Amino acid sequence: MKSTQLTIPEVLLLEPRVFSDERGFFFESFNQRAFDSAVGKHISFVQSNHSRSMQHVLRGLHYQIKQAQGKLVRVVVGEVFDVAVDIRRSSPTFGQWVGEILSAENKKQLWVPPGFAHGFIVLSEHAEFLYNTTDYWAPEHERCIVWNDATLAIDWPLKGKPALSEKDACGATFETAEVYD
Structure with a gap:
């Protein structure tokens, strides 16, 4: 396996x-x-998840403020643009993001460590997304930063408006979001 550090070194x-x-x-x-x-x-991973989404669906930016989850993510059908945002206040890369194309064709995976918000947008007709997590899903600790936050300025490869869940459409701004110390 080839491992490459991205501009945020903990994201691989x-x-x-x-x-x-x-x-x-x-x-x-x-x-x-x-x-x-x-x-x-x-x-160690404790949970495996599998989602299927249609083109233009954007999921994120999700994280758990307690029971922080590291995620090992990959795509087995289709293609997505996957994003990790550093929300660790004490980190030198706090508020920075990285994005990568993950697809069934390129077989790349992204390691998103605990302390990061995570999201993706589906670029293909549909995509199936697999991720293993280092802690269990805890809905009471789940948080969301709005996908189009002006401070983060994520360069999503969009064609029009994304399809969002209600939770994702109403996410907090980066400035008001709960973050890690």
Whole structure:
């Protein structure tokens, strides 16, 4: 597995070694030793999630203020633009974001550590998104920063307005959001 630090060094782009021929392909989508080596410590996952979304659906920017979740994310059908925002007040990259195209074709994964808000927009006709989390879903601790926050100025690859849930449309601004110390 190839691991690349992004402009926020704790967020990693992971690229598996893919073996392909005329019959199809094979790759290890997860290897605990390789992942721990890339991250620099042992990470345990406790929950796996799978979502399907249609084109122009934007989900995020989500996080849990308690029971913070690290997320290992990938796309198995379609293509998304995936975003991680550093919301750790003590971090030198506080308020900065990184974005990457994840797709079934490129097989890339993104490691989004605890302390980050996360979201994505579907670029293809539809997409299926898988993510493993380091802590359990806790709806009482769930928070959302509005996707189009002016302070964050995320450069979403949009064609028109995104399709949003009510929760995502009513997210807090970055300035008023609860963040980590």
